[in-house]
Amino acid sequence: MNFEKLHLHWGGSSYKGNKYRSYYLAEPYRENGKNRKKNVLKLGKLSDDEVNKWRLLLETIKKPGTFATTLEDIIVTRHYAYLDIAVANVIWDYWGLDKVFKEDSKRDVSIANIAGILTINRCIDPAAKSKTPEWFRKTALPCLLEIKPNQINPSRIFRELVSIEKRKELICEHLFKRLSYDNPVSMESIFYDLSSSSFSGTHCVLMKYGHCKDGYKNHIVLALVVNKDGLPFYWEILPGGTSDAKTINWLFERLNTRFEINNTTLVFDRGMVSDDNLSTLESGEIKYISAMDKNQIEGITGIDFKKYSCLKPEIIKKQTSILKGFTKMNDNTYYLEIKIEDKRRYIICFNPQLFTDRRNAREQALENFKAFVNDSNIQLLEAKNSRQYEPTYTKFKKKISKAKLNKFVDISLKNIDITLKRSDGTERKILTYQASVIVDGKKKITAGKLDGFWLLVTNHTEKVKQKYIMCPQALIQPYRDKTIIESAFRDIKSFVEIEPIFVWTDLHVKAHYTICVLSYLINRTLSIRLHKQKGTLTKAIITHKRLYEELSDCQIDMIEVNNIQKRKHSITRPTNKQKELLKRIGIKNLNKKKFLEKADYLEQN
Numbered sequence: 001m002n003f004e005k006l007h008l009h010w011g012g013s014s015y016k017g018n019k020y021r022s023y024y025l026a027e028p029y030r031e032n033g034k035n036r037k038k039n040v041l042k043l044g045k046l047s048d049d050e051v052n053k054w055r056l057l058l059e060t061i062k063k064p065g066t067f068a069t070t071l072e073d074i075i076v077t078r079h080y081a082y083l084d085i086a087v088a089n090v091i092w093d094y095w096g097l098d099k100v101f102k103e104d105s106k107r108d109v110s111i112a113n114i115a116g117i118l119t120i121n122r123c124i125d126p127a128a129k130s131k132t133p134e135w136f137r138k139t140a141l142p143c144l145l146e147i148k149p150n151q152i153n154p155s156r157i158f159r160e161l162v163s164i165e166k167r168k169e170l171i172c173e174h175l176f177k178r179l180s181y182d183n184p185v186s187m188e189s190i191f192y193d194l195s196s197s198s199f200s201g202t203h204c205v206l207m208k209y210g211h212c213k214d215g216y217k218n219h220i221v222l223a224l225v226v227n228k229d230g231l232p233f234y235w236e237i238l239p240g241g242t243s244d245a246k247t248i249n250w251l252f253e254r255l256n257t258r259f260e261i262n263n264t265t266l267v268f269d270r271g272m273v274s275d276d277n278l279s280t281l282e283s284g285e286i287k288y289i290s291a292m293d294k295n296q297i298e299g300i301t302g303i304d305f306k307k308y309s310c311l312k313p314e315i316i317k318k319q320t321s322i323l324k325g326f327t328k329m330n331d332n333t334y335y336l337e338i339k340i341e342d343k344r345r346y347i348i349c350f351n352p353q354l355f356t357d358r359r360n361a362r363e364q365a366l367e368n369f370k371a372f373v374n375d376s377n378i379q380l381l382e383a384k385n386s387r388q389y390e391p392t393y394t395k396f397k398k399k400i401s402k403a404k405l406n407k408f409v410d411i412s413l414k415n416i417d418i419t420l421k422r423s424d425g426t427e428r429k430i431l432t433y434q435a436s437v438i439v440d441g442k443k444k445i446t447a448g449k450l451d452g453f454w455l456l457v458t459n460h461t462e463k464v465k466q467k468y469i470m471c472p473q474a475l476i477q478p479y480r481d482k483t484i485i486e487s488a489f490r491d492i493k494s495f496v497e498i499e500p501i502f503v504w505t506d507l508h509v510k511a512h513y514t515i516c517v518l519s520y521l522i523n524r525t526l527s528i529r530l531h532k533q534k535g536t537l538t539k540a541i542i543t544h545k546r547l548y549e550e551l552s553d554c555q556i557d558m559i560e561v562n563n564i565q566k567r568k569h570s571i572t573r574p575t576n577k578q579k580e581l582l583k584r585i586g587i588k589n590l591n592k593k594k595f596l597e598k599a600d601y602l603e604q605n
Contacts, residue, residue, distance in 0.1 A: 004062050006040060008054050020045060023054070076557050080602055081124070081139040082571060083554035083578065086590050087547075088120045089144050091522045095178065100170045103163075109151050111167075114160040115515070117141060117152065122519035124548055130154045140556055142601040149602070158508070165511035169258070175233040175521070176259050186227045189289075189478040190261070191485040192251060192268045194223050195492075196240065222492070222513055223247055225255075230484040230524050234259075235517050237510045248277035256284055265289055265460070267478050273457065282343045282459050289479050292346075292455040301338050301348050305449040313356040323350055327472070333480075335472050340461050347456040347472050355452025362448060365403045366439070372399055373411070373435050384420070386430040389413065396435055408443035412436045492520045526585055533584035537577050547581060554578055556599065569599035 009026045012019060023046045026037040046054070092098075101112035117136055121127055127135050136142070137149040180187050196219040221242045225234040234254070238247065248268075255261050266281065270291040281288050292300060311319055320326075326334040332353050338346040373396070380387060396411040413433040420428055456479055460470040523544040530542050541547055554574050560567040571592055574582075582588070 006058060007037075008051070008058060009037065023051065075560050077560050077567075078558040079138075080556040080558075081552065082556045083551040083574070083590075084124055084548045085120060085139045085141060086144065086595075087526070087551060087582075087585065087587060088123045088522055089116065089141070090587055090590070091525050092116050092119060094525070095521065096174070097171070097518070100167055100174050101164075109147055109156065111160055111163045113145050113147060114152075114157065115164050115518070116145070118157070118164075118515045119518045119522065122515055123522050123544070130157070132157055140595075140602075143556075143595055143598040146598060146601060161511040162507045165507045165514055168510070168514050171514070171518070172234045173258060175231075179227055179231060179233055180260075183227075183229070186229045186231070187264055189228050189265045189267050189481070190225055190233075191227075191482050192223070192225050192266060192272075193482070193485045193489070194221050194238070194242070194247060195489040196221050220509065220513075222489075223251070224485060224488060224492075224517070225251075226485050226488055228478075228481065228484070229528055230488050231528075232488065232517050232521055232524075235513065237513050248272055248274075249280055252280050252284055252286065256286070261286065265458075265478060267482050269482065278344065278457070278459075287458070287460055289456065289458045289460070289475055291479060292457050294450055294454075297348070297450055297453060297455045300341075300346055300455060303348070305453065306446070308453075309445045309449055311355065311452075313359045316352045316356060320352065326350060329473055329476060333476060335456075335476060337472060338455075343459050343461060345458050345461045345468075347458075347475065349454050349456060349476060350452050351454070352452060354454075358451040359448060362405075362451075365405055366409065369399060369403050369405060369409065370437055373437055377434050380432045380434060381416070381418070383418070383430060383432045387432045389433070392433050392435075407447040408440045410438040410440075412438055488520060488524070491523060492516050529585040533586075535580050535584050537580050538584065541581065547585070550581060551578055556596075556602070558602075569596055569602070571596065 005027050006025045007028065008023060010021045010023045012021055014020065023043040024039050025041040025043065027040050028035060028037050030036065043054070097115070098110075098112040101110065101115060103111055118132060120141065121132050121135055125135060133149075133152045133154060136152045141147070142149050219240040221238040221240060223236045223238055224232060226232045236250075236254070238250075251266075255266075262285070265287040267289045270293055273290050273292060278288070278290075297303075298305060308322065311322065320328070320334065323334050323336075326336045328334050332351050334350040334352075336348045338348050340346075376396070380392075393411065393413055396413075397406075400406050400409050400411065413435055416432050416434050418430050418432055420430060422428060456475060458470075458475050460468070460475060462469045526544040526547055527542070530544075530547060535541070538550070541550060554572045557570050557572060558567060559570055582590075
């Protein structure tokens with residue numbers, strides 16, 4: 001009996017006024033040009049549930065590969081990270097990074113693939129280089145890249161780090177050309193800064209012990225250049241202890257020889273400003289925007305800032321009329337053109353919010369110091385031995401200096417004699433002190449006279465008919481936008497976990513940073529796309545981190561059927577949120593069918 005040719009049919013009958021259905025299996029055939037059917041198996045009277053089961057059985061039998069099993073026999077035995085991995089890989093391909101790693105020699109695994117694996121690992125689940133092969137085997141990357149899991153091992157990873165770093169300059173040139181071609185506006189301003197990261201080795205020549213933003217540590221300096229969108233296109237690793245101000249000449253040489261930046265403005269922090277640095281950029285006709293040190297403001301502007309001493313945080317919005325000559329750009333920016341000096345143009349700016357924040361921070365620092373004095377006085381009264389004047393006074397003065405209150409705060413110490421009883425009942429006297437905080441009100445006002453003010457410097461001095469080509473607003477905004485590079489450093493140092501570093505040869509360390517910057521490139525690309533497309537179900541997801549978390553539940557599953565010893569790979573059905581996220585980041589089709597055809601790579605050794 002060939003069940004694949006059978007259909008479920010029924011015939012009607014009646015008995016004592018009641019109608020009945022009698023079911024049977026029939027086989028269709030043609031006779032004399034007409035459709036006929038032949039009764040094959042009589043089933044008799046069936047309930048609705050039994051009818052549905054027979055129909056489902058017949059439909060199932062007709063499907064190729066059909067087998068009978070139970071829910072208890074179906075087991076999911078393994079999971080492989082899929083959707084988050086696939087998305088990161090799509091962005092890697094979007095930037096065309098494989099092109100940079102073209103090689104002459106034949107390898108079973110290309111340098112581009114190793115670089116891609118390390119970069120995606122940093123995006124999704126940062127691991128030590130030696131642990132990357134283990135992570136690779138638990139992901140969909142063997143399918144995506146058509147690489148057997150056992151082809152990725154620690155020795156191959158470390159060996160190819162050198163090859164990756166040797167192509168760093170080519171990567172930078174490639175990214176610069178792509179960004180300049182895809183979005184020229186985003187390259188009108190480029191942002192430069194440095195950041196240090198601690199080091200977990202002792203042999204690397206780049207590592208130096210010294211003061212950095214995290215204190216005194218072994219550290220290395222990362223120099224980074226990004227465009228207006230925060231997308232990186234140049235970076236370099238510098239020895240620990242490298243001064244910010246000393247890197248401008250180095251940056252000038254590299255940007256001037258490697259890239260066409262004639263129509264670009266370089267934006268950098270005031271810590272890099274010096275007369276020599278600005279002169280270097282001016283001689284190379286590179287446009288720049290930065291700010292002067294606070295202690296230079298009065299000398300350059302010639303303004304007596306004491307006249308602004310009446311400004312108060314609680315009523316600052318009502319006091320902006322005091323800023324005579326200043327033009328309002330927005331609620332947080334007022335500006336005044338000062339002068340052109342040689343090739344430099346100066347604009348003094350006032351930020352009410354910055355003013356309020358600094359005043360409040362100073363008041364809080366003063367309150368904290370007073371609380372410290374109160375606690376110290378209690379400890380001094382509980383002293384068991386005499387205290388000396390100089391060490392006690394120095395302790396308070398160091399605290400004042402650390403809190404940056406030394407311009408208007410001092411301390412006075414009063415002698416206190418305390419009588420203590422010995423264990424034998426006799427008495428002894430010790431000398432201790434009680435501290436009092438002295439606040440000079442006039443000096444306090446003077447210390448805060450520059451609160452909220454900052455001085456912009458630029459060499460955009462060109463005029464047409466006595467009017468600047470670049471208006472003040474067009475110069476102020478890029479400098480305020482420099483937070484984009486500060487955000488880049490936060491991302492690189494936190495989410496992609498640039499620390500700790502467990503490699504220590506020169507090229508290995510530099511390759512580690514290159515991989516981290518490329519990871520940030522992928523992450524930033526995804527964040528930009530999420531911000532452009534808001535979504536409905538997923539509008540709260542606006543960072544790459546949350547994106548990866550939401551996509552991570554969609555995996556490749558290995559499904560095994562125990563009773564017939566069969567197994568098959570399947571992809572978790574995407575949720576509506578995951579579908580919307582894919583749409584928001586511009587990924588329409590990951591070609592799951594073709595992907596599953598390569599799933600055997602997951603099991604190959």
